[in-house]
Amino acid sequence: MIGLVLTGTMIALALVSLVWTPHSPTEIVIAERLKLPSASHWFGTDQFGRDILSMIMAGAQTSIVVGMIAVSLGAAVGISLGLWAAARRGWVEDMIMRLSDLNMAFPVILIAILLTAGWGPGITNAILALGIYNISIFARQVRGAGIAMWEREFVLAARAAGKGNLAITVEHILPNIISIIVVQATISFAIAILAEAALSYLGVGSQPPDASWGRMLSESQDYIFLTPIIAVWPGLAIVLSVLGLNLIGDGLRDLVDPRMARRR
Numbered sequence: 001m002i003g004l005v006l007t008g009t010m011i012a013l014a015l016v017s018l019v020w021t022p023h024s025p026t027e028i029v030i031a032e033r034l035k036l037p038s039a040s041h042w043f044g045t046d047q048f049g050r051d052i053l054s055m056i057m058a059g060a061q062t063s064i065v066v067g068m069i070a071v072s073l074g075a076a077v078g079i080s081l082g083l084w085a086a087a088r089r090g091w092v093e094d095m096i097m098r099l100s101d102l103n104m105a106f107p108v109i110l111i112a113i114l115l116t117a118g119w120g121p122g123i124t125n126a127i128l129a130l131g132i133y134n135i136s137i138f139a140r141q142v143r144g145a146g147i148a149m150w151e152r153e154f155v156l157a158a159r160a161a162g163k164g165n166l167a168i169t170v171e172h173i174l175p176n177i178i179s180i181i182v183v184q185a186t187i188s189f190a191i192a193i194l195a196e197a198a199l200s201y202l203g204v205g206s207q208p209p210d211a212s213w214g215r216m217l218s219e220s221q222d223y224i225f226l227t228p229i230i231a232v233w234p235g236l237a238i239v240l241s242v243l244g245l246n247l248i249g250d251g252l253r254d255l256v257d258p259r260m261a262r263r264r
Contacts, residue, residue: 005244010064010237016057017057017058033046034047052233062196073127074132077138109204126195146173213238
């Protein structure tokens with residue numbers, strides 16, 4: 001429930017920022033720079049006089065968009081490869097798993113840097129890097145769960161009814177592992193938000209004037225001893241968002257775990 005409240009708050013901030021923010025998140029007012037929280041600026045202002053609350057709200061949009069697209073991209077490809085590996089086994093499984101191992105050998109930050117070297121920094125490259133990284137995670141998770149399902153009696157019954165591998169995968173295997181996929185997607189969403197913040201902090205993610213929690217942290221580090229509050233708010237937003245999604249993932253995992261159900 002705590003996870004739902006934290007995640008719901010992040011989503012609400014992002015939705016509200018689509019139509020309203022206390023101030024423009026890109027408006028520079030030098031006369032108002034490095035102001036402490038007040039009635040006109042609830043979270044204070046940054047070194048350019050921009051309203052921090054407005055930037056936090058706009059930054060929630062960036063985190064959610066990057067997380068959703070990256071996880072969806074990784075899940076779409078990874079689930080397909082994982083199901084194929086579980087259904088075919090043999091050399092197909094070995095090939096997919098070795099490619100997965102190769103992919104996981106490259107951290108997401110390194111993938112983003114490689115993409116940046118070719119096409120320049122930007123949110124698109126951050127999404128691609130996170131999506132590529134998530135492919136292996138979903139492929140391995142789905143392959144393991146799928147192999148366990150292929151050994152079940154209902155698969156033998158489906159084969160006896162004349163169904164092929166594709167029909168069995170779509171009609172029986174995938175529905176029985178969908179809960180595992182949802183849990184993994186929730187956890188991967190949290191990791192994507194954290195990774196997007198890291199990439200933006202390093203300058204290879206979201207670029208100005210788009211708001212980003214990671215870039216807010218990067219820009220505030222030069223003023224952290226002068227006005228430390230400007231680094232607290234984006235850091236707190238990242239921590240609470242990731243915590244909320246991780247709590248939801250843990251809750252969903254306990255909900256679908258038969259051992260936890262027996263304890264309840």
